[in-house]
Amino acid sequence: MDTQENERPLVLVHCLPPFKLPRQFEFEERLLAQFRLLDHPFDSLEQTQSFLSRHAESIRALISVGPSPISAEFLHLLPRLELIVAASAGLDRVDLPECRRRGIIVTNASLAxxxxxxxxxxxxxxxxxxxxxxxxxxxxxxxxxxxxxxxxxxxxxxxxxxxxxxxxxxxxxxxxxxxxxxxxxxxxxxxxxxxxxxxxxxxxxxxxxxxxxxxxxxxxxxxxxxxxxxxxxxxxxxxxxxxxxxxxxxxxxxxxxxxxxxxxxxxxxxxxxxxxxxxxxxxxxxxxxxSPHRAVLTPESFELLMELVINNLETFFSNKPLLSVVSNK
Amino acid sequence: MDTQENERPLVLVHCLPPFKLPRQFEFEERLLAQFRLLDHPFDSLEQTQSFLSRHAESIRALISVGPSPISAEFLHLLPRLELIVAASAGLDRVDLPECRRRGIIVTNASLAxxxxxxxxxxxxxxxxxxxxxxxxxxxxxxxxxxxxxxxxxxxxxxxxxxxxxxxxxxxxxxxxxxxxxxxxxxxxxxxxxxxxxxxxxxxxxxxxxxxxxxxxxxxxxxxxxxxxxxxxxxxxxxxxxxxxxxxxxxxxxxxxxxxxxxxxxxxxxxxxxxxxxxxxxxxxxxxxxxSPHRAVLTPESFELLMELVINNLETFFSNKPLLSVVSNK
Missing domain, CATH: 3.40.50.720 (NAD(P)-binding Rossmann-like Domain)
Incomplete structure (x- = not known):
């Protein structure tokens, strides 16, 4: 890993249970061009905890893909977390009161x-x-x-x-x-x-x-x-x-x-x-x-989604105002 | 049949093969309040011809319901016909060039x-x-x-x-x-x-x-x-x-x-x-x-259709300008 590699901001990808966006979109490739991605192992709670504790000090942002819950307990493992970028319109899986208490910003994808x-x-x-x-x-x-x-x-x-x-x-x-x-x-x-x-x-x-x-x-x-x-x-x-x-x-x-x-x-x-x-x-x-929960899935919207997610991460890491922040009152 | 009965204008109902509007609409009852209706028999061509020849001199208007064709031959049986009120948007069953030649006005129901x-x-x-x-x-x-x-x-x-x-x-x-x-x-x-x-x-x-x-x-x-x-x-x-x-x-x-x-x-x-x-x-x-040719069938539109058909007949028999005349060029 060279110096430049380290300069790309670190982003935790949170998608348990494993949820893949359709390959054709090359979402991961596009994220990797600008960020280092941390995919944590999900084999056991102990593994997750030990993995996160090793990286916790450097994780300021995470992308939440798919239905895996972001509970208060999980957030407790990430004391430096400042931003959750959700790749969805709904946020019922995220403990929003805890985010509010901690001052963690949450963005969603309903614009896309x-x-x-x-x-x-x-x-x-x-x-x-x-x-x-x-x-x-x-x-x-x-x-x-x-x-x-x-x-x-x-x-x-x-x-x-x-x-x-x-x-x-x-x-x-x-x-x-x-x-x-x-x-x-x-x-x-x-x-x-x-x-x-x-x-x-x-x-x-x-x-x-x-x-x-x-x-x-x-x-x-x-x-x-x-x-x-x-x-x-x-x-x-x-x-x-x-x-x-x-x-x-x-x-x-x-x-x-x-x-x-x-x-x-x-x-x-x-x-x-x-x-x-x-x-x-x-x-x-x-x-x-x-209909099988497909109201928001078209290729055209995935394109918008990727732009929105990347844009939210970019603006966060350059201290600019974020798009699509969820009102959390 | 009393005198008043004879004063209601005569209208030929043309709907071969038999096509019934849903009963709930009482289309026939509403028409009968203002017009005398002629339902011609369809058992044989001879019967139709003999029936129409008896009434041909008094038939100035007909309502066309359903897919039965209105051909030049059929129109030939109705030398006094001036108006065809179609209870449909499409008019492919009507010989429009023959209507034009004869000066027969055709109205359709696409407004409804x-x-x-x-x-x-x-x-x-x-x-x-x-x-x-x-x-x-x-x-x-x-x-x-x-x-x-x-x-x-x-x-x-x-x-x-x-x-x-x-x-x-x-x-x-x-x-x-x-x-x-x-x-x-x-x-x-x-x-x-x-x-x-x-x-x-x-x-x-x-x-x-x-x-x-x-x-x-x-x-x-x-x-x-x-x-x-x-x-x-x-x-x-x-x-x-x-x-x-x-x-x-x-x-x-x-x-x-x-x-x-x-x-x-x-x-x-x-x-x-x-x-x-x-x-x-x-x-x-x-x-x-x-879909089984149902683009234009809702109860709300039938209501509009009936109003349009009756309105076209009323205005025709009182020599006023007709609604929904089909451009026939």
Whole structure:
């Protein structure tokens, strides 16, 4: 290792369980051009601890890829940590209160992913209302020539859509759905002064005034099961739920029961409480569209993601203001 | 039959083979409140001819519902016909040159259906690019827990979308896709002075400058197989075709072959050349979304359709200017 090698800043790559970005992106190669990467071993907790204790004094930044938790205990092993660069929009795996206490800055990737996530949410909504996946199943099943009763769907225009979480993703969803003639309202931690859409301080009230709920807020202690049975029965028999946030935003067990009983109109779900397990009762329903947590994965967004991650690390190591810092209050 | 009964204008209902609108809409009841309806028998050509010859002198208007052709021969049986009110967006079943020759006015229903058709086109496009129906199949098939290689889709934003036919439907599609950050261009019979999107005088040139072609033009002698093998190979291996117009706008046999060979990137198809028959080779492809000619069917649009049909008949019989007259040049 020569001197120049040592001059590249050190970055810990945290991705347990092992999670590989698709090879084609050469993410590692691009990071290595500017940083030294520390990949710690995961064979045992002892190994991890001993490895980190050897490097802890020089680790100021880490990249968090994939679903492995960044707990208070783990953070305790990294006393010099100042920055967590998350390669994801959601941060429910990171102990944000501990980061706040320690003054550790956290950046996320919703800037890179917000358009994909919004496209997916709108796609799921059109799909549920207009029954596109069900229609595809109908045609592939050879039923078109033999059955005439393919059910009508519902029109998007004029639907009252309540967006839960009007951040980067929610704002992109609103922009798209406005072009379809939907009437947008929203719920978030607090009303946004620059936004003219009607604001509802709680999700039940939003549901009472919506035909569709779109969930794209962060999963936190406060938003866990924010869509409970009460909210869903308020949304009603013709109500539709779209979830591109996190599975645990919805009380999934209750949702499944309401869908099966016809007490909820439909659902487009990219996320689930116990991924990759999806409640099997949903497989029989034509008013449900199921997607394997892929709302934010396109090659074009990976390109943006890599730029964002590298940019955040560069600006940090050159003491400039960071992009996409997560408000951590 | 009393005098008042005779004062309601007579309208021929032309819907062979029998095609019923869903009962819930009470279309017939609403028409009967204002018009006398003539439902002619379809048991044999002789019966039709004899029936029509008895009523021909009093038939000035007909409603065309469903796919039954209105040929020059049929029109010959109705020498006093002045108006055809079509309950559809497409008019390929009507002999428009003969109508022009005879001075018969033709109205269509694309005003009622344009938003639904546009929603469906956008839904199919998101579905193909982001593989939503394929994802739904993947999850329902129980593959998520066992396979990790669910393929990435493609991002909508930045895609160059070429719209073939920028009428009511095409304009609504453009409005929606602009909100997704797509770059719109179009082809139509002639350039539209009020439109700023780039215009291409032929479809091949449009294909050469597009990632996606969306077909929503009328099917006529000129547009039959407007998307031929040459256009599709020009669109290329990553190119996507969305068709909410008519099946015969595309050379279906060539399209199927190109899709099977991987020479075309994907397709979202609501219409086919020989409905309800769909080429079985398509059933095996994950980059194809199939829909049973349902782009324009929602209850909300039926309501608009009925209003439009009744309004056209009312204005005709009171000698006022008609809505939704089809340019017939």
């Amino acid at each position: 992913f917000c358009e994909d996530a919004a496209d997916c949410a709108v796609g799921l909504l059109i799909d549920v209302l207009r029954r596109i996946s069900a229609a595809d199943r109908f045609v592939r099943g050879g039923l078109w020539p033999v059955k005439e009763d393919y059910p009508l769907g519902f029109k998007l225009g004029g639907k009252r859509v309540g967006i839960v979480g009007l951040g980067h993703i929610g704002s992109e969803i609103a922009k798209r759905l406005a072009a379809f003639g939907c009437n947008i309202a929203y719920n978030s931690r607090k009303q946004k002064p620059s936004v003219t859409f009607p604001f509802y301080a709680n999700v039940r009230e939003l549901a009472a005034n919506s035909d569709v709920l779109v969930l794209c807020c962060a999963l936190t202690g406060e938003t866990h099961h924010i869509v409970n049975k009460d909210v869903m029965t308020t949304l009603g028999k013709e109500g539709v739920i779209i979830n591109v946030g996190r599975g645990a935003l919805i009380d999934e067990k209750e949702m499944v029961q309401l869908l099966v009983q016809g007490e909820l109109g439909g659902a487009g779900l990219d996320v689930f409480e116990k991924e990759p397990d999806v409640p099997k009762e949903l497989f029989a329903l034509d008013n449900v569209v199921l | 259906f344009c938003e639904d058709a546009a929603d469906c086109a956008v839904g199919l496009l998101i579905d193909v690019l982001r593989r939503i129906s394929a994802a739904d199949r993947f999850v329902r098939g129980g593959l998520w827990p066992v396979k990790e290689d669910y393929p990435l889709g493609f991002k909508l934003g930045g895609k160059r979308v070429g719209i073939v036919g920028l009428g009511h439907i095409g304009s609504e599609i453009a409005k929606r896709l602009a909100a997704f950050g797509c770059n719109i261009a179009y082809n139509s019979r002639k350039q539209k002075p009020s439109v700023t999107f780039p215009f291409y005088a032929n479809v091949r040139e449009l294909a050469a400058n597009s990632d996606v072609l969306v077909l929503c033009c009328a099917l006529t002698g000129e547009t039959h197989h407007i998307v031929n093998k040459d256009v599709m190979t020009t669109l290329g291996k990553e190119g996507v075709i969305i068709n909410v117009g008519r099946g015969a706008l595309i050379d279906e046999k060539e399209m199927v072959q190109l899709l099977v060979q991987g020479e075309l990137g994907g397709a979202g198809l609501d219409v086919f050349e020989k409905e309800p028959d769909v080429p079985k080779e398509l059933f095996a492809l994950d980059n194809v979304v199939l």
